Amino acid sequence: MVDDLFSPRFSPSGPDYLEGLNTEQRLAVETTQGPLLILAGAGTGKTRVLTTRFAHILLQQLAWPEQILAVTFTNKAAREMRERISAILDRPVENLWLGTFHSLCVRMLRQHAALIGLERNFTILDTDDQIRLLKQVMEPWRLDPKRYPPARIMHQIQLWKDRALLPDAITPAQDTELANGQVRAIYAAYQARLKELNACDFGDLMLHMVTIFRQHPEVLERYQSRFRYILVDEYQDTNAIQYLWLRLLARRKDGQPANIACVGDDDQSIYSWRGADIANILRFEKDFPGATIIRLEKNYRSTPRILSAASQIIAHNEDRLGKTLQPGRTDVDGDPIEVISTPDSDDEARIVGARIQTLHEQGHAYGSMAILMRAGFQTRSFEDSLMRMGIPYQVIGGLRFYERAEIRDAIAYMRAVLYPLDDLAFERIVNLPKRGFGNVALSRLRLAAQEAGLSLQQTLQKQLDQGLVKGKNAATLGEFMAALSHAREITSKDGHVIATETILEESGYLTMWRDDPKTVEAAGRLDNIRELLRAIGEFPTMDAFLEHIALVMDGDMAQDEQDRVSLMTLHAAKGLEFPTVFLPGWEEGIFPSQRSLDEGGNQALEEERRLAYVGLTRARERAFILHAASRRIYANWQDSLPSRFIDELPEDQIVRHTVSQQAQRSGSFFNRSPRPSMNRPSSSRYGTKKAAPRPAIPLGATIRHKRYGEGTVVALDGEQLSVNFEDVGLKRIMAGFVEIVP
DNA sequence: TTCTAAAATATTTTT
DNA sequence: TATTTTAGAA
Numbered sequence: 001m002v003d004d005l006f007s008p009r010f011s012p013s014g015p016d017y018l019e020g021l022n023t024e025q026r027l028a029v030e031t032t033q034g035p036l037l038i039l040a041g042a043g044t045g046k047t048r049v050l051t052t053r054f055a056h057i058l059l060q061q062l063a064w065p066e067q068i069l070a071v072t073f074t075n076k077a078a079r080e081m082r083e084r085i086s087a088i089l090d091r092p093v094e095n096l097w098l099g100t101f102h103s104l105c106v107r108m109l110r111q112h113a114a115l116i117g118l119e120r121n122f123t124i125l126d127t128d129d130q131i132r133l134l135k136q137v138m139e140p141w142r143l144d145p146k147r148y149p150p151a152r153i154m155h156q157i158q159l160w161k162d163r164a165l166l167p168d169a170i171t172p173a174q175d176t177e178l179a180n181g182q183v184r185a186i187y188a189a190y191q192a193r194l195k196e197l198n199a200c201d202f203g204d205l206m207l208h209m210v211t212i213f214r215q216h217p218e219v220l221e222r223y224q225s226r227f228r229y230i231l232v233d234e235y236q237d238t239n240a241i242q243y244l245w246l247r248l249l250a251r252r253k254d255g256q257p258a259n260i261a262c263v264g265d266d267d268q269s270i271y272s273w274r275g276a277d278i279a280n281i282l283r284f285e286k287d288f289p290g291a292t293i294i295r296l297e298k299n300y301r302s303t304p305r306i307l308s309a310a311s312q313i314i315a316h317n318e319d320r321l322g323k324t325l326q327p328g329r330t331d332v333d334g335d336p337i338e339v340i341s342t343p344d345s346d347d348e349a350r351i352v353g354a355r356i357q358t359l360h361e362q363g364h365a366y367g368s369m370a371i372l373m374r375a376g377f378q379t380r381s382f383e384d385s386l387m388r389m390g391i392p393y394q395v396i397g398g399l400r401f402y403e404r405a406e407i408r409d410a411i412a413y414m415r416a417v418l419y420p421l422d423d424l425a426f427e428r429i430v431n432l433p434k435r436g437f438g439n440v441a442l443s444r445l446r447l448a449a450q451e452a453g454l455s456l457q458q459t460l461q462k463q464l465d466q467g468l469v470k471g472k473n474a475a476t477l478g479e480f481m482a483a484l485s486h487a488r489e490i491t492s493k494d495g496h497v498i499a500t501e502t503i504l505e506e507s508g509y510l511t512m513w514r515d516d517p518k519t520v521e522a523a524g525r526l527d528n529i530r531e532l533l534r535a536i537g538e539f540p541t542m543d544a545f546l547e548h549i550a551l552v553m554d555g556d557m558a559q560d561e562q563d564r565v566s567l568m569t570l571h572a573a574k575g576l577e578f579p580t581v582f583l584p585g586w587e588e589g590i591f592p593s594q595r596s597l598d599e600g601g602n603q604a605l606e607e608e609r610r611l612a613y614v615g616l617t618r619a620r621e622r623a624f625i626l627h628a629a630s631r632r633i634y635a636n637w638q639d640s641l642p643s644r645f646i647d648e649l650p651e652d653q654i655v656r657h658t659v660s661q662q663a664q665r666s667g668s669f670f671n672r673s674p675r676p677s678m679n680r681p682s683s684s685r686y687g688t689k690k691a692a693p694r695p696a697i698p699l700g701a702t703i704r705h706k707r708y709g710e711g712t713v714v715a716l717d718g719e720q721l722s723v724n725f726e727d728v729g730l731k732r733i734m735a736g737f738v739e740i741v742p
Numbered sequence: 743t744t745c746t747a748a749a750a751t752a753t754t755t756t757t
Numbered sequence: 758t759a760t761t762t763t764a765g766a767a
Binding site: 380632634635 | 759
């Protein structure tokens with residue numbers, strides 16, 4: 001059968017899809033052969049180039065749709081790309097290998113699961129399940145959870161997975177960070193347990209595929225010859241294993257350079273703490289000899305003044321490929337960036353609210369404005385302020401739909417219904433609502449299950465059948481198990497939506513929330529469950545739904561198009577744009593974040609600076625940068641200095657002004673509790689009541705630190721201690737962070 | 743087992 | 758401050 005994709009009615013009437021592209025953009029689209037790196041600065045039409053290139057390859061009949069591999073980092077980006085390709089081709093496109101790294105890997109892995117000892121229908125664990133499983137696996141090691149929290153061990157395992165390292169491949173030298181080198185063994189045990197459960201964690205999706213590619217060249221070759229063109233978005237954010245996966249797929253047998261095109265911006269690499277390696281983009285030419293490099297530098301988004309400021313900031317970084325944004329908009333010079341100093345963080349929030357109100361009165365929609373901050377906790381003060389002023393807003397990011405407890409509970413119920421072997425789902429819900437089946441009973445059951453070689457659910461059923469369960473719990477648990485099997489029957493008869501509803505009702509889960517004393521919250525949870533049922537209904541089967549949520553964490557549901565101010569972190573803002581952008585909290589310690597600097601030194605500073613660059617380049621017309629002299633952090637007030645990034649702004653593109661407390665007070669009708677700045681303790685960051693009479697720490701004392709464990713004080717310099725830790729060696733620590741071990 | 747109160751602890755989070 | 762984790766009592 002011949003697909004009519006390239007039939008005449010489908011050919012372009014002219015190269016009209018290339019119209020409107022500038023020279024570099026067009027070159028990036030038309031350079032189809034050989035490796036290509038497109039360095040696309042912020043707002044330079046990156047997505048447009050990528051989608052046009054994809055369409056171009058199809059329309060030039062260089063490849064069939066299924067011969068193109070297109071990788072994005074977010075589902076949103078994948079969706080957008082798919083839509084835009086359809087728009088250019090003027091018809092829906094199917095059979096595309098277009099998606100995130102992880103979704104593409106799942107698709108492959110379902111085919112080849114047997115090669116690494118999994119069944120085709122393996123489940124994908126979420127973060128909760130991962131930690132729960134790891135905790136169980138770790139039990140025999142009897143590690144102090146204070147010093148070696150499971151989350152940290154998990155993090156270490158993830159880091160290894162991100163580097164494509166299997167347990168066997170880890171040398172003792174690579175496992176010295178935590179728990180005396182026992183993490184490798186824990187990792188191995190964890191992987192073994194996953195296999196028993198026929199499950200993968202998120203990192204495994206990539207890890208298993210790379211393993212298969214390495215161990216089964218015939219599988220790799222199949223994909224290598226299939227994919228004649230590879231497109232990669234956000235290349236600056238790839239980590240080691242993603243890079244390896246790409247390299248393997250892009251390798252040509254005949255020695256010809258691969259047709260791999262990567263689009264990225266080294267200046268917007270902001271996920272190194274997630275394993276992203278900026279080196280991948282910096283060394284592209286070495287990896288793919290003969291690569292063409294095209295720079296897209298014409299920015300059509302921001303005013304020349306905003307661009308100039310952003311360029312000036314990023315120019316302070318050394319680790320760059322070098323790229324200068326040129327203003328594509330010459331219609332206006334634009335307003336200068338306003339740098340506003342406020343006495344404290346409450347004033348900052350109030351000023352932003354007032355500015356938003358003024359702009360709105362001048363005819364600017366709320367939806368055209370965004371407040372972008374460094375950390376999630378900063379949103380709160382803005383929420384307070386906007387709410388009091390009656391300004392509509394929405395917080396983007398934060399707790400995501402599928403991460404809410406009630407949603408996970410409901411899903412666990414369904415998993416328990418459909419998969420009697422799914423121990424993790426079962427554990428989550430056996431005692432929810434309370435059925436008198438706590439930790440003790442659970443571990444007893446786990447033991448019995450292990451001996452019998454059965455799942456928890458099967459074991460419990462057997463015990464019930466044999467009358468082994470004593471007391472009043474027997475009836476409750478019997479009802480619970482009956483509800484599960486009832487729902488199981490219903491699924492085939494009435495479908496998965498009804499089945500979900502039934503299990504939640506009959507298990508008493510819904511009643512638990514209905515009877516909840518905190519009615520407001522509980523009502524919200526019930527609403528969420530209703531929303532979940534609606535979402536489930538959009539999928540043909542429960543399996544399809546489960547796969548969807550495993551890969552798509554952001555519930556892109558109920559995206560109402562209301563006119564509201566957006567609040568989000570700088571990370572969440574990447575890829576977006578707004579006419580007006582507020583950038584609060586530009587203070588040393590907050591932004592750049594002290595924590596990052598402590599951990600990553602100069603590299604981290606550069607990443608913070610890239611974050612500043614990302615923030616500024618989100619703005620089309622107006623940008624406001626704010627900093628407060630004093631900030632409330634949790635319960636305490638902390639003095640802070642303006643961020644060094646403010647000093648890096650070009651003076652001629654900004655206008656500074658200071659909001660005095662006096663002006664604020666008289667101009668404001670809010671009754672704020674007066675907070676005399678005189679008697680505020682400013683010395684210690686986390687000042688406590690008992691901070692003053694802290695015992696002096698003598699030289700040679702043994703101390704304990706929350707993070708580093710125990711160590712000996714080897715030098716004193718006022719509040720600064722030099723401590724030789726048993727685990728991590730020599731560190732400089734503030735005396736306030738340690739306690740003396742008697 | 744479960745309830746309660748005290749204690750601990752707060753970045754960024756594409757999948 | 759607000760939330761989550763914990764330890765101890767009922």
